[in-house]
Amino acid sequence: MSQEQLAVQRVRKAFQTGRSKPLDFRVQQLKNLQRFISERxxxxxxxxxxxxxxxxxGTLLYEILGLEGExxxxxxxxxxxxxxxxxVKxxxxxxxxxxxxxxxxxxxxIIGAWNYPIAVTLQPLVGAIAAGNAVVVKPSEVSSYTAKVMELLNTYLDPEMYHVVTGGVPETQELLKQRFDHIFYTGNSTVGKLVMEAAARHLTPVTLELGGKSPCYIDKGCDLRIACRRITWGKFVNCGQTCIAPDYILCEPSIQDKVVEEIRKCIQDFYTDDPKTFTDYGRIINQRHFKRILALMEGSTVAIGGGxxxxxxxxAPTVLKDVTPESKVMQEEIFGPLLPIVPVNGLTEAIQFINEREKPLAIYVFSPSKKVIKKMMSETSSGALLANDCLVHFTISDLPFxxxxxxxxxxxxxxxxFDQLSHLRSCxxxxxxxxxxxxxxxxxxxSGKLRWARMLLTKQVNLKRWRQLMKVAMLAALAVFVVKRFLR
Structure with a gap:
């Protein structure tokens, strides 16, 4: 029997004791998780x-703060x-x-990702604990140093109810052979399909947080200085290795050069003349991804960067201009610091361009016009839509991500x-x-019974409204009584 199989069996046995169901237990485990993040x-x-x-x-801002808030x-x-x-009854x-x-x-x-290895691994864990589940956590082996720290989680949480399994592809494959009650995966769509296929063998429900090529449309009527500042930040944070980063820009040819110049200014402002020596500019996770990203530049015109x-x-932060739909950089999610600009003739063509491709994780539109924003919203489909900003929807806990x-x-x-990792049982x-x-x-x-059934089954009763009406009626009756007493 493999170590992964033993771990899953131990966790399931612990769950079957029922000790994760009381809220006091969940609260204590959440506080232990809080202590883990603080002390480590x-x-x-x-x-x-x-x-x-x-x-x-950068770690505190993009990894820790949001997790503490959750x-x-x-x-x-x-x-x-x-x-x-x-x-309603x-x-x-x-x-x-x-x-x-x-x-x-x-x-x-929970299978975590390497690009934000703390946030995207532990945020789902917060909800899983809150919902009363037992959890097996599999950090990404690609961010190996962070995965090593994640192993220490076993010393903070109930070690039987929550278990961290480290390792590479073989360990993940072995875990996916086991039966779970839910699988939460963050990563790319290729692996997402394999996770879903493995889960289907046990009819296990899945949450797949994937990615894709998130488009960014810039309306020629918007303030390019502000738009490009926000786009530059959203694209090059974490060296472009963000699932909701703007993957490419759509804009009219008449403003392409202005967009390039504004982004050039922003890169210099954010990362100095030499981003290579700048503290807040990251690196590609490994040489395999480094070579993959460089290969995507082939055949495109470099307008900024390229080093x-x-x-x-x-x-370096890199902008490619006059990119065509057939360009190599447009064939897959970039997940790196390359920003292609694809010229389009206005909003209608931009919407058509987006709709001809897979549905993205986010769509970004920069425009002062509500009409433009509403048209983009109503005629496209995506995980999220942001107008005049990038990425910040991830920080709002009341928005589903x-x-x-x-x-x-x-x-x-x-x-x-909490709801995603709960069974909402009808009672x-x-x-x-x-x-x-x-x-x-x-x-x-x-037929008489049918008439009564139609009335009793189809007529909904809003008890909250009835209680409000009863309170109003009681207050009115009390007021009439007081007035009559006063007038005597």
Missing amino acids: QNDFIDALKKDLYKSKN IKLALSRLAEWAAPRPV SLLTISDEVYIRPEPLGVVL HDESLCYI GGVGNSGTGCYHGKYT LIKNLKMEKLNLIRYPPHT
């Missing part, structure tokens, strides 16, 4: 410096999320208890993670009285 913060900072050349403040939110709202949720069930009860799914497998150093896995079609399935963040508690009311469903099925 310097270890994570050192690890990410080695893995991706992330600066200390934990605090879960701790403050857990009782509310886990409480039974009443639903029909006249037939007006005297019954009818509600939705969130329950743990069971054993969840690289294989020994350091360094590629996820893709559609090729960019993923399912969503998370805040309560959405109806009836009593054995008022049996005459139920006679309409018993044979023989007469």
Whole structure:
């Protein structure tokens, strides 16, 4: 029996004890996770410096702060999320208890990604713990130093209920042979298909947070200085290795050169004349990805950057202009610091260009016109749509984060993670009285019974509204009584 199989069996056995169901247990585990992040913060900072050349403040800003916020939110709202949720009743069930009860799914497998190895691995874990599940965590082996720190999680959380499995592709493949109650995967669509195929053997539901080529349309009427500043930040943060980074720009030929010049200014402003020596400019994760990204530049005109150093896995912030749909850089998700500009003749052509391709994780549109924004929103499909900014929707816990079609399935963040990793169980508690009311469903099925059934089953009762009306009626009656007493 493999180590992975043993780990899953141990975790499932722990879940079956039921000790993860009480809210006190979940709260304590969330606090332990909070302590893990706090006490191992310097270890994570050192690890990410080695893995991706992330600066200390960059790690705190893009990895730690959002995770801490998710934990605090879960701790403050857990009782509310886990409480039974009443639903609208029909006249037939007006005297019954009818509600939705969130329950743990069971054993969840979380497979993390290497580009933000703390945030995208531990944020789903927050929701999994809050929902009362047992969890097997598989950090990405590509960010190997961070994965090593992640192993220490076993010493903070209940070691039987939560287990970290490290290793490479063989270990992941072995895990996917096991039966889980949910699999949460963050990564690319190629591996996402393999995860979904493995899950299908056990009819295991999946959440797939994938990626794709997220387009960025720039309207010629917008403030190019501000637009390009936000696009430059969104594209080159983490050296372009962000699943929701703007993958390419669509704009009219008349403003292409202006866009290039504004981005040139922003790169210099953000990363100095020599990004290679700048603290807050990262590196490509490894040489395999370095070579893949360089190959994507073939056949395209370099407008900005293009410099690289294989020994350091360094590629300068690079802009490519006059890119065609057939260019090599347009055939796959870039996931690196290359920003192609594809000229299009206006909004309609941009929308057609987007719709001819797989649905992206995000669409970005920069325009002062609400009409332009609404047209882009109504005529395209994507995981998210942002107008006049990039990436920041990821920071909002009340927005579900996820893709559609090729960019993923399912969503998370805040309560959405809790619901995604819960079984929302339908509950109806009836009593054995008022049996005459139920006679309409018993044979023989007469036309008279059908008329009563239609009224009782199709007429919804909003008890909250009825209670409000009753309060108003009681207050009105009280007011009439007081007035009459006063006038005597």
